[in-house]
Amino acid sequence: MSKTIYRGTFVHTPDPRTLTIFTGSVYVSNGEITDISKHDLNQADPLPSSDWTSANLITAHATKHEFFFPGFIDTHTHAPQFPNTGLGGSETLLTWLEKYTFPVESTFSSVPRAKHIYTHVVARLLAQGTTCAAYYATLHVDATNELARVCYDLGQRALVGRVCMDSAEHCPEFYRDASVEDAMRGTKACLDFVRSLDPDARLLRSCVTPRFAPSCSPQALERLGDLAREEDLPVQTHVSENVDEIELVGRLFPQCGSYTGVYDRYGLLGGKTVLAHCVHLQDEEIALIEKRDAGVAHCPLSNVCLSSGNANVRKLLDAGLKVGLGTDVSGGYNPSLLAQARVAEMVSRQVAMSTGVERSRLAPAECLFLATRGGAKVLGIEDKVGAFEVGKSWDAQLIRLDAVAEDDGVDGGSVCLFGSESWEEKVQKWFFCGDDRNTVLVWVGGRLVHQRKSG
Amino acid sequence: MSKTIYRGTFVHTPDPRTLTIFTGSVYVSNGEITDISKHDLNQADPLPSSDWTSANLITAHATKHEFFFPGFIDTHTHAPQFPNTGLGGSETLLTWLEKYTFPVESTFSSVPRAKHIYTHVVARLLAQGTTCAAYYATLHVDATNELARVCYDLGQRALVGRVCMDSAEHCPEFYRDASVEDAMRGTKACLDFVRSLDPDARLLRSCVTPRFAPSCSPQALERLGDLAREEDLPVQTHVSENVDEIELVGRLFPQCGSYTGVYDRYGLLGGKTVLAHCVHLQDEEIALIEKRDAGVAHCPLSNVCLSSGNANVRKLLDAGLKVGLGTDVSGGYNPSLLAQARVAEMVSRQVAMSTGVERSRLAPAECLFLATRGGAKVLGIEDKVGAFEVGKSWDAQLIRLDAVAEDDGVDGGSVCLFGSESWEEKVQKWFFCGDDRNTVLVWVGGRLVHQRKSG
Numbered sequence: 076m077s078k079t080i081y082r083g084t085f086v087h088t089p090d091p092r093t094l095t096i097f098t099g100s101v102y103v104s105n106g107e108i109t110d111i112s113k114h115d116l117n118q119a120d121p122l123p124s125s126d127w128t129s130a131n132l133i134t135a136h137a138t139k140h141e142f143f144f145p146g147f148i149d150t151h152t153h154a155p156q157f158p159n160t161g162l163g164g165s166e167t168l169l170t171w172l173e174k175y176t177f178p179v180e181s182t183f184s185s186v187p188r189a190k191h192i193y194t195h196v197v198a199r200l201l202a203q204g205t206t207c208a209a210y211y212a213t214l215h216v217d218a219t220n221e222l223a224r225v226c227y228d229l230g231q232r233a234l235v236g237r238v239c240m241d242s243a244e245h246c247p248e249f250y251r252d253a254s255v256e257d258a259m260r261g262t263k264a265c266l267d268f269v270r271s272l273d274p275d276a277r278l279l280r281s282c283v284t285p286r287f288a289p290s291c292s293p294q295a296l297e298r299l300g301d302l303a304r305e306e307d308l309p310v311q312t313h314v315s316e317n318v319d320e321i322e323l324v325g326r327l328f329p330q331c332g333s334y335t336g337v338y339d340r341y342g343l344l345g346g347k348t349v350l351a352h353c354v355h356l357q358d359e360e361i362a363l364i365e366k367r368d369a370g371v372a373h374c375p376l377s378n379v380c381l382s383s384g385n386a387n388v389r390k391l392l393d394a395g396l397k398v399g400l401g402t403d404v405s406g407g408y409n410p411s412l413l414a415q416a417r418v419a420e421m422v423s424r425q426v427a428m429s430t431g432v433e434r435s436r437l438a439p440a441e442c443l444f445l446a447t448r449g450g451a452k453v454l455g456i457e458d459k460v461g462a463f464e465v466g467k468s469w470d471a472q473l474i475r476l477d478a479v480a481e482d483d484g485v486d487g488g489s490v491c492l493f494g495s496e497s498w499e500e501k502v503q504k505w506f507f508c509g510d511d512r513n514t515v516l517v518w519v520g521g522r523l524v525h526q527r528k529s530g
Numbered sequence: 531m532s533k534t535i536y537r538g539t540f541v542h543t544p545d546p547r548t549l550t551i552f553t554g555s556v557y558v559s560n561g562e563i564t565d566i567s568k569h570d571l572n573q574a575d576p577l578p579s580s581d582w583t584s585a586n587l588i589t590a591h592a593t594k595h596e597f598f599f600p601g602f603i604d605t606h607t608h609a610p611q612f613p614n615t616g617l618g619g620s621e622t623l624l625t626w627l628e629k630y631t632f633p634v635e636s637t638f639s640s641v642p643r644a645k646h647i648y649t650h651v652v653a654r655l656l657a658q659g660t661t662c663a664a665y666y667a668t669l670h671v672d673a674t675n676e677l678a679r680v681c682y683d684l685g686q687r688a689l690v691g692r693v694c695m696d697s698a699e700h701c702p703e704f705y706r707d708a709s710v711e712d713a714m715r716g717t718k719a720c721l722d723f724v725r726s727l728d729p730d731a732r733l734l735r736s737c738v739t740p741r742f743a744p745s746c747s748p749q750a751l752e753r754l755g756d757l758a759r760e761e762d763l764p765v766q767t768h769v770s771e772n773v774d775e776i777e778l779v780g781r782l783f784p785q786c787g788s789y790t791g792v793y794d795r796y797g798l799l800g801g802k803t804v805l806a807h808c809v810h811l812q813d814e815e816i817a818l819i820e821k822r823d824a825g826v827a828h829c830p831l832s833n834v835c836l837s838s839g840n841a842n843v844r845k846l847l848d849a850g851l852k853v854g855l856g857t858d859v860s861g862g863y864n865p866s867l868l869a870q871a872r873v874a875e876m877v878s879r880q881v882a883m884s885t886g887v888e889r890s891r892l893a894p895a896e897c898l899f900l901a902t903r904g905g906a907k908v909l910g911i912e913d914k915v916g917a918f919e920v921g922k923s924w925d926a927q928l929i930r931l932d933a934v935a936e937d938d939g940v941d942g943g944s945v946c947l948f949g950s951e952s953w954e955e956k957v958q959k960w961f962f963c964g965d966d967r968n969t970v971l972v973w974v975g976g977r978l979v980h981q982r983k984s985g
Contacts, residue, residue, distance in 0.1 A: 157946070157948075158946075158948040158950075160946060160959070160962075160963060161945070161958055161959035161960075161961070161962035161963040162955055162958055162959065164875075164894065164958065164962065165893070192948070195934050195946070199946070379876050379879055379880070380876075380879075382879050382882065382883060382891075384883060385880075385883075408962040408963055409944075409963070420619075421834050421835075424834055424835075424837050425834070425840075425880055427837065428837055428839060428840075429884055436837075438620070439619065479650050489864075489965070489966075490616070491612065491613075491615060491650070491654070493612075493613040493647070495613075500617055503616055503617055503619065504615070504616035504617065505616075506616070507615075507616035507619065507863040508615060508616040508863055508864070510944070510965070511944075
C-alpha cells in the first residue's frame with residue numbers, strides 16, 4: 076500500500092460560490108484520499124493510524140507561497156488541432172472548419188505523426204495542471220487509439236472520442252467516413268481498444284463522438300445513439316455554437332424542432348452527454364438539456380475567437396444545468412484551464428454589460444469551480460475528482476507563487492507578491508495573473524505526472 | 531562611435547494595416563538606425579562603409595525562430611498600483627479607487643518603498659519588451675522622482691507624471707494635494723528634477739498629470755493647463771471611462787459641455803495630450819479630440835476588468851484619432867503590451883458582435899501597430915521610435931519562439947511550432963500565444979536593457 080501525506084495549504088471550491096482555503100494534511104493511500112485533517116501547520120500531523128508512520132511526506136511550503144489545488148478538468152478540446160493553435164483567427168466556424176481544421180485533422184492518417192503530436196498535447200496539458208480532458212481525436216482509428224495510449228502512458232484521465240462524420244454534403248471528400256458502416260466499425264474498434272487497455276476504466280473511457288449534427292447522416296446519428304445506450308457510453312458533440320451553423324441544422328433536420336432536439340431525437344442526449352458551446356440556445360432547448368441531465372462545456376475563448384457569441388452561463392446555471400469549461404483548442408488559442416477560467420470571468424462581464432443584468436457576472440471562485448468540480452459533474456466523475464474530499468482520487472497540482480525580491484523577480488513568472496497579501500489575495504493574483512510556470516507538480520490518482528523543469 | 535549590425539528577420543508594422551516581414555541587416559550607430567539593407571540571408575552583408583568592418587554583429591537565428599520586433603510602447607499605466615495587480619476585480623471605477631487604489635498609492639510617501647516597487651515595475655516592463663511607458667506615479671514628489679531615476683538608470687524611455695489631485699470632495703483626506711499651490715509646487719519640482727537628470731530629454735519627459743477631472747479643482751486644472759502651455763509639456767489624464775464617472779463630471783463641470791470639454795476649457799487638450807480610456811465618448815467629443823490632435827490610450831483589458839465598457843476603436847480611428855494601447859495596471863491585471871494587443875483584438879470582436887458592424891474588428895497587425903507605432907504617435911515620438919526606419923532609435927526586442935521537440939517543448943513557453951509554419955504564421959502564433967518567455971533581449975537607444983535569464 077503506497078501512502079503519502081500532503082501537508083500545507085489547500086485551496087478548492089467545494090460548491091460554486093465558495094473558495095475554501097484550509098491548512099492541514101490530506102492522507103492518500105493508493106491514489107485515493109482516505110482522510111483529511113484540518114489543523115494549524117504549527118501542530119504535528121495527527122496520523123490516522125500507525126500505518127502512516129512511514130508514509131511519504133510532500134509539503135506545500137508557505138515560505139514559497141505554495142498551495143495544493145485540484146487538477147483542472149477540460150471538458151472539450153481537439154487534440155489533433157494543436158498544431159493550429161494561434162492560427163486561423165480571422166474566420167468564423169464553417170469557413171474555419173474548411174480552411175484550417177479538416178486539413179490538419181486529415182493528416183492524422185499518419186500514426187507516427189499522431190504519436191508525435193499527441194505526446195506533445197498530453198504532456199502540455201498535464202503541464203497546465205489539466206489532470207482530465209475530454210478529447211476529440213480524428214476519424215482515424217489507429218491515431219485515435221494512439222491518443223488513448225499516450226494518455227494512459229503519461230497518466231492523464233481522459234475521455235477519448237473517435238470523431239464520426241459521414242455526411243457527403245458537409246464533410247470534405249478527403250476527410251470523412253466512407254459510410255455509416257465505416258463510422259460504426261471505427262467507433263467500435265476504438266471502444267474495444269480502450270477497454271482492452273484500461274479494462275477497469277481507471278483512467279480512460281471511450282466516448283461516442285458525432286462531430287456535430289451537420290457532419291452526420293441521420294442513420295449515423297441513430298446508430299451512434301443506439302450504441303451509446305447499449306454500451307452505456309458517454310457522448311460528446313457540439314451544439315448551438317454559431318448562428319449560420321444553427322440555421323444549417325434547421326434546414327437539415329426540420330423535423331427535430333431545434334438543434335438540441337436533433338440529438339434528443341437520435342438518443343444522443345442523456346446524463347452522460349457533453350454539449351460543447353451552447354451559445355445561442357432557445358429556452359426550450361435549455362429545458363430539454365436540463366430534463367435529460369446533459370452537461371455543458373462552456374468554451375468562452377473559442378466563442379470569442381470565432382466571433383460565435385457569448386454564452387450566458389448564469390442563465391444555464393440558473394436553469395439547473397451542469398456546466399464545465401472547455402479550452403476548445405484550436406478554436407481557442409490557449410490550452411490552459413486557468414486562462415479559460417479567467418476568460419469565462421471576462422466574458423461573463425461582457426454578458427453583464429450587454430444585458431445590464433449585473434448578476435450575470437461570474438465570480439473568480441465560480442470560474443474555478445467550473446474548471447474543477449463543475450467539469451467533473453459534466454463528465455460524470457464528480458464522485459472521483461474535482462475537490463479535496465475523502466473517497467476522491469488525488470488528482471491535484473502544487474501551485475507556487477513568487478515573491479518579488481529586492482532586485483529580481485522578473486523571470487520567475489507572472490504572479491507578483493509584494494509581501495502583504497492574504498491567502499485569498501494570493502489565490503486571486505494566481506487566478507488573474509498565473510500561468511503554467513506556477514504549476515510545479517501535478518498528480519493523477521496519486522501518480523506524479525508532471526514536474527516543472529525550470530523555476 | 532559604437533556600431534552594431536543587427537542581422538536576421540525583422541517584423542514591424544509601418545502602417546496600421548500591414549505586417550511587414552523582411553530579412554537583411556539594420557545598421558545602428560550610437561543607438562540610431564543609419565542604414566537598412568533588405569537582402570536574402572544567404573548573402574553577405576553589404577557594409578555601408580569601411581567603418582562597419584569591425585562593428586558588433588547580433589543575429590536573430592532562423593533556426594531558433596528568432597526575429598526582431600520594435601519595442602512596445604505603453605501609453606498608460608500606473609507604476610504605484612503594481613502591488614495590486616490581479617486584485618480588486620469585483621469593483622467598478624469609483625469604488626475601486628477608494629478601496630484599492632488610493633490606499634496603495636498613499637504608501638509611496640516612503641521613498642525606500644517607492645524605490646523597491648519602481649525598480650521591480652520598470653524591470654518587469656522591460657522584460658515584457660516595453661521600451662517606453664507613460665507612467666502615472668503618485669502625488670509624492672520624492673517617490674515620483676525615484677521613478678524617473680529608476681527609468682533613467684535601467685534605460686527605459688518614459689513619460690513620468692506626478693499625479694495632481696486637490697479636490698477635498700473627491701479625494702480622500704489621507705491622499706490628496708493640500709492646496710492648488712501644493713499641487714503646482716510638486717508638479718514643478720518633478721519637472722525640474724527630470725530636466726536636471728536628462729537635460730536633452732534623451733529618455734525622460736515630465737508630464738502634466740491631473741488624475742482626472744473629478745479629482746481636481748477648476749483652479750488646479752487651469753494652472754496645470756497654463757504650465758503645460760508655458761513649458762510645452764505633454765499632458766496625460768483619464769476621460770470617459772465609466773458612466774457613473776461621466777455623470778459625476780457632468781454635475782461638477784456643467785459649464786464645459788462634455789467630459790472632454792473640461793480639459794479643453796482649461797487648456798489641457800492639445801497635440802501632446804494622452805487621454806486614457808475614451809470608452810463612452812460622444813461624437814462631439816471625438817471631433818474635438820481630433821481637432822486638438824490629442825491622442826487616445828486604449829486600455830481594453832482594464833475596461834473589461836472594471837466593467838467600464840468596450841471602446842469602439844474603429845470609430846476612433848475612422849475619425850482620424852491617434853490611438854495607442856495602455857495596460858493600465860492595476861485596472862488591468864497584465865503588464866504586457868503583447869497581451870494587451872491580443873485583448874484589443876478580442877474586445878474589437880465584442881464590439882463587432884454587439885454592433886453587427888463586422889469591420890469594427892481589428893486585425894492582429896493593427897493591434898501590433900497600436901502597440902508600437904500607434905503608441906509612438908500618441909506620445910509624440912513617432913519620429914524616434916515605433917518601427918525599423920533610418921533615423922529612428924534602436925528600441926527593439928529579440929523574439930524567440932520554440933519548436934516542439936520529440937519529447938519535450940513543454941517548459942519552453944506558450945508558443946508551439948510544429949515545423950510547417952510560415953513566418954506570417956509564426957508571428958500570428960506569437961501574437962495569440964506568446965508571453966515574456968519569448969522576449970529574449972531588449973534594447974533602448976541601442977543599449978541592452980534586458981536579457982532573459984532562463985530559456
